[in-house]
Amino acid sequence: MTSAVRFQQVSRHFGQVRAVDGVDLEIAPGEFFAMLGPSGSGKTTCLRLIAGFEQPTAGHIQIFGETADGVPPYRRNVNTVFQDYALFPHLNILDNVAYGLMVRGVAKAERMKAAADALELVKLPGYGARRPGQLSGGQRQRVALARALVNKPKVLLLDEPLGALDLKLREQMQEELKSLQRALGITFVFVTHDQGEALSMADRVAVFNNGNIVQEGTPQDIYRRPRTRFVADFVGSSNVIAPDLMAALGGQKRWASLRPEAIRLAGDGIEATVEHASFLGAATRLGVDLRGSRLHVMLPAGAPVPDVGAGIRLAWQPADIHYMDDAA
Numbered sequence: 001m002t003s004a005v006r007f008q009q010v011s012r013h014f015g016q017v018r019a020v021d022g023v024d025l026e027i028a029p030g031e032f033f034a035m036l037g038p039s040g041s042g043k044t045t046c047l048r049l050i051a052g053f054e055q056p057t058a059g060h061i062q063i064f065g066e067t068a069d070g071v072p073p074y075r076r077n078v079n080t081v082f083q084d085y086a087l088f089p090h091l092n093i094l095d096n097v098a099y100g101l102m103v104r105g106v107a108k109a110e111r112m113k114a115a116a117d118a119l120e121l122v123k124l125p126g127y128g129a130r131r132p133g134q135l136s137g138g139q140r141q142r143v144a145l146a147r148a149l150v151n152k153p154k155v156l157l158l159d160e161p162l163g164a165l166d167l168k169l170r171e172q173m174q175e176e177l178k179s180l181q182r183a184l185g186i187t188f189v190f191v192t193h194d195q196g197e198a199l200s201m202a203d204r205v206a207v208f209n210n211g212n213i214v215q216e217g218t219p220q221d222i223y224r225r226p227r228t229r230f231v232a233d234f235v236g237s238s239n240v241i242a243p244d245l246m247a248a249l250g251g252q253k254r255w256a257s258l259r260p261e262a263i264r265l266a267g268d269g270i271e272a273t274v275e276h277a278s279f280l281g282a283a284t285r286l287g288v289d290l291r292g293s294r295l296h297v298m299l300p301a302g303a304p305v306p307d308v309g310a311g312i313r314l315a316w317q318p319a320d321i322h323y324m325d326d327a328a
């Protein structure tokens with residue numbers, strides 16, 4: 001099958017800065033693909049390479065089987081939704097949404113109809129006459145989305161599109177984006193540094209560090225089987241256990257990860273001391289000291305919560321220990 005987006009050993013260096021460094025990547029048609037990583041890890045540069053705002057210093061990019069080498073952004077069938085929305089303040093909403101069609105010379109009646117349909121799609125029918133300044137942040141975000149979707153792109157690029165929204169609106173938009181993507185069947189490539197957002201929305205996640213993809217897989221894979229300490233630390237609230245402690249606990253002398261919800265309190269378990277307890281609503285998270293290392297334990301709602309300072313005993317299934325590469 002032809003990939004929607006394909007990177008072959010793609011690099012983008014800025015002088016000494018290796019923003020993207022030899023990345024191989026395949027994104028399937030219709031996939032919701034998240035690029036996740038800390039600030040400066042190269043995600044946005046990858047997105048700009050797909051959009052055509054940057055050119056690779058080495059390697060090749062294909063979009064739906066066709067080379068993107070030398071192809072300008074407006075001929076790529078790709079649209080971008082930016083974090084700051086980039087709406088024109090002096091144009092009303094309908095004209096903002098219709099802008100791309102106007103530039104392409106689509107007749108007025110046709111582009112107004114298409115813009116109205118796109119506003120309907122993002123649940124803003126009837127807002128066409130307003131200016132961007134008369135909308136809330138969440139509504140502006142939807143307009144930015146409508147403005148990209150009206151061009152019927154084959155690939156939609158989203159650069160931290162929910163970053164400016166408060167938590168509740170963010171969660172609501174996450175669900176809406178996901179259902180919209182499913183309904184339209186467009187390939188979405190989404191950049192975020194928010195682990196929860198990537199894991200909850202994406203079909204597949206690529207974790208970036210230092211201009212490279214350090215792991216790629218389904219959200220479940222990435223969460224349950226982080227390949228390296230970096231991924232375990234960055235992606236999850238997973239416990240990272242050092243080789244010496246693993247050996248002392250009877251395991252292999254290697255770095256391992258263990259999810260907080262896989263640990264339970266058990267009378268015959270390993271001794272630890274409660275140092276901290278946070279009530280999270282649906283669960284309680286304990287910070288415990290186990291032979292000098294801090295681990296987190298997630299207790300389900302309703303389970304008895306031990307006092308801070310109390311001695312407890314911890315147990316887990318051997319299969320829940322996940323060994324990782326030594327590389328950080």
Ligand SMILES: Nc1ncnc2c1ncn2[C@@H]1O[C@H](COP(=O)(O)OP(=O)(O)OP(=O)(O)O)[C@@H](O)[C@H]1O
Nearest residue numbers: 014017019037038039040041042043044045046193
């Ligand atoms: N035009 C440029 N000139 C020089 N360096 C650049 C340029 N664009 C990006 N960089 C550098 O490349 C690296 C990767 O940047 P990039 O924006 O891709 O990271 P990111 O993972 O998207 O980060 P963030 O989450 O902060 O947006 C950074 O070190 C950045 O400073």
